[in-house]
Amino acid sequence: xxxxxxxxxxxxxxxxxxxxxxxxxxxxxxxxxxxxxxxxxxxxxxxxxxxxxxxxxxxxxxxxxxxxxxxxxxxxxxxxxxxxxxxxxxxxxxxxxxxxxxxxxxxxxxxxxxxxxxxxxxxxxxxxxxxxxxxxxxxxxxxxxxxxxxxxxxxxxxxxxxxxxxxxxxxxxxxxxxxxxxxxxxxxxxxxxxxxxxxxxxxxxxxxxxxxxxxxxxxxxxxxxxxxxxxxxxxxxxxxxxxxxxxxxxxxxx
Amino acid sequence: xxxxxxxxxxxxxxxxxxxxxxxxxxxxxxxxxxxxxxxxxx
Numbered sequence: 001x002x003x004x005x006x007x008x009x010x011x012x013x014x015x016x017x018x019x020x021x022x023x024x025x026x027x028x029x030x031x032x033x034x035x036x037x038x039x040x041x042x043x044x045x046x047x048x049x050x051x052x053x054x055x056x057x058x059x060x061x062x063x064x065x066x067x068x069x070x071x072x073x074x075x076x077x078x079x080x081x082x083x084x085x086x087x088x089x090x091x092x093x094x095x096x097x098x099x100x101x102x103x104x105x106x107x108x109x110x111x112x113x114x115x116x117x118x119x120x121x122x123x124x125x126x127x128x129x130x131x132x133x134x135x136x137x138x139x140x141x142x143x144x145x146x147x148x149x150x151x152x153x154x155x156x157x158x159x160x161x162x163x164x165x166x167x168x169x170x171x172x173x174x175x176x177x178x179x180x181x182x183x184x185x186x187x188x189x190x191x192x193x194x195x196x197x198x199x200x201x202x203x204x205x206x207x208x209x210x211x212x213x214x215x216x217x218x219x220x221x222x223x224x225x226x227x228x229x230x231x232x233x234x235x236x237x238x239x240x241x242x243x244x245x246x247x248x249x250x251x252x253x254x
Numbered sequence: 255x256x257x258x259x260x261x262x263x264x265x266x267x268x269x270x271x272x273x274x275x276x277x278x279x280x281x282x283x284x285x286x287x288x289x290x291x292x293x294x295x296x
Contacts, residue, residue, distance in 0.1 A: 052259070060262035069276040112279055120272040127268055181275075224282060232287045239294055 019096030021238040028231040035228045042221035049214025057211075059189040064125040068215055071198070073224035075117035077145060079178055080110035080226065085177040088170040088195040098234075101241070103173055104156065105233040109226060111149035118142060129193050137190035148176040 050068035074158025086101050121139065122132040133139065152169055159165035179237035187196050198215075200204045205212055262269045 004264055016265055051269075061265060063265040063268060065265075065269050066272045067260065069272055073276065094292070109283065116276055116279055119275055123268050123272045123275075127265060132263060225284075229256060229283050229287050233293060 013064060014094075016094070016096065019094065019098040019100055021097055021101070021242055024098055024237055025238050032228060032231055035224050035231070039221055039224035039228060042217045042224060043049055046214050046217035046221050049210075050218060054211045054214055055208075060128060061181035063127050064211075065123070065234060066120055067198070068218045070120040070124055071121060072216060073113050073179075073192060073217045074142070075219055076113035076222050076226055077110060077117050077142070077221070080106050080113060080146065081149075081177065084110065084173050085180075085236075088173040091166075091170055097241075099235045100170065101234050102153075102230075103169055105237055106230060107149055107152045107156075111146060111153070114142065114146040118146065125193075131181075134193055136192045136194065138183065138184035139194050141179060141186050144179055145183060148179060150182060152176070211234075 017021060046068065050065055053063070056062045084106050087099040087102040090096065091103075109223070118139075121142075126132050127135075152172055155172055156165045156169050159168055195205050198207050207215070260266055260270070
């Protein structure tokens with residue numbers, strides 16, 4: 001029944017086509033200029049909105065403007081991990097090479113965004129809470145996410161056999177995903193200094209449009225920026241791994 | 255006027271350091287990737 005609806009065979013063909021490094025290399029290259037245009041326009045509007053157009057907050061004054069780098073960074077730290085988990089699951093089911101390339105190249109980027117979320121959060125905490133750091137649920141679980149990213153990078157380095165390293169990192173990625181909902185719901189499950197979600201995907205956001213629009217622009221800008229760096233690094237990784245295949249040799253010589 | 259903008263209602267130090275560190279990390283990621291690209295294509 002379900003087989004008939006999704007049409008497993010076509011689905012498999014579709015995934016294998018997109019999962020083939022050569023095909024991906026080509027299309028990533030065509031996507032990159034559009035991602036650059038999107039990132040530049042969104043950053044331009046987002047930054048002007050964040051630092052100039054948005055009015056000061058009635059409680060936090062101009063201090064609230066840190067939200068425009070803090071929330072996008074935190075969003076990316078969770079989003080990148082979710083993408084890696086998705087890639088790991090798809091990789092295990094359909095055995096495609098591209099999954100491991102995503103997991104390998106996305107991990108350091110995820111770690112940097114987590115670092116940014118923690119640092120900008122600390123800088124925001126000082127004037128608002130009176131301290132850079134508290135061991136509360138949201139902050140601690142986000143710090144654990146950073147440790148998981150480091151663990152993923154270290155695990156791959158520690159295993160010389162590339163196939164085995166890919167498998168082990170894939171499993172570790174999926175297991176580590178339990179931390180993601182914990183981070184997200186930590187502000188509701190435990191008493192915490194950290195405020196709840198400002199943006200609601202379903203329902204009304206707790207922010208005036210003049211403040212909200214630059215924030216949404218910054219989140220999108222971060223997504224496209226991550227897309228640019230990820231696609232470039234994935235293409236590099238594809239070239240490194242397929243160094244001996246004919247199409248890469250021809251490409252490098254041309 | 256300009257000074258007023260950079261003062262950020264007394265939060266200038268916090269805001270500019272948060273935005274500065276973010277810009278530094280993002281630029282670092284982009285430039286290191288472009289550098290590797292050029293090295294491999296050569």
